[in-house]
Amino acid sequence: MSLSHALLTALAEKSGSGLDLARRFDKSIGHFWQASHQQIYRELARLEETGLIHAKAQPGARGGKRVYQLLPAGQDELRNWVPQADQIAPTRDAMMVRLRAEATLGPTGLAPALHRRLAGHRTTLAEYRAIQARDFPKPPPSRQQALQGLVLEAGIRHEEGWIELLKDALKLLESDP
Amino acid sequence: MSLSHALLTALAEKSGSGLDLARRFDKSIGHFWQASHQQIYRELARLEETGLIHAKAQPGARGGKRVYQLLPAGQDELRNWVPQADQIAPTRDAMMVRLRAEATLGPTGLAPALHRRLAGHRTTLAEYRAIQARDFPKPPPSRQQALQGLVLEAGIRHEEGWIELLKDALKLLESDP
DNA sequence: CATAACATGTAATGAGTTACATGATTAA
């Protein structure tokens, strides 16, 4: 399980409350590791129990806000975890199943779903490109920026790949309905 | 949940026993929808209860072999499901988290893990290309072949994308250790 | 003081993983 390590990574970048982290997961980190706020709160509680992170209650802040920060033990744990190998996570996408079902069942009216999906990937791609233009000048000023830029670049290529695939699929379906 | 529909799709392509399906999931379908044999048996039992598939016990066959086939109700269900939209499944890959952790923590010895992973993607890519060369002549002889070939093509591009990313990451890490 | 937004959680359920259990058939 790596939600814990995704959280440690996020806290290594910047301290924050559970909701802060949930929001950051929605934006940057969540593009490759998603988590609901319920998961995040549960995992933060666990990490604090284990002594890897620590929460300071903020007296001035809203709600019962608890701002977590990474402890040295947490950084050690993260440092240990990073170079470990995990098995390759296979893609798992229902659209592939749908395409394959369409292939054997014959026309099933899949095209509109492909169009919606295409629009979604185009939106995400535009977001990524905006982030890239705003936050990642090239050449990158630092090793850190270069690596973070690379991760973003991977996201961009992923979206581009999907867009190409969907366009090809639509061409096929619409030429021969 | 789409395991059930992945199974219906597999049975639409060809009838088979639980173990047959588990093996086909390991090869073709499993490249984009994985399932263990335990999941598959459980789900097949459920689908039979619902009346979407039917098992014939094979008297001549090994063990208590039960060969499942798609029933008309199952085909209807599948036909209904195909054109439905699902939200885009975001990527979820620990390597992205590792890269990002490496970015903020500084050198952590990630390179060997990247090399191993690169080798894995190269192997998978070679498999896909072999399947493509063997089973997918071009131009494709039928609409069905064209669509199935497209799904395979998506897998190929996905592997190629990872290979490029990993090579770039290694270049970065090794130039500036 | 009402309400919107902030902030943290619980409970129930479902999906997925790991480890183990059981029996049938074939080939040595």
Next chain:
DNA sequence: TTAATCATGTAACTCATTACATGTTATG
């Protein structure tokens, strides 16, 4: 007849999702 392989399953556990519950603070 014993070992390997084929074949189907159970049990226990972890992880993820969905829906709901609760309390706080700033703003009009």
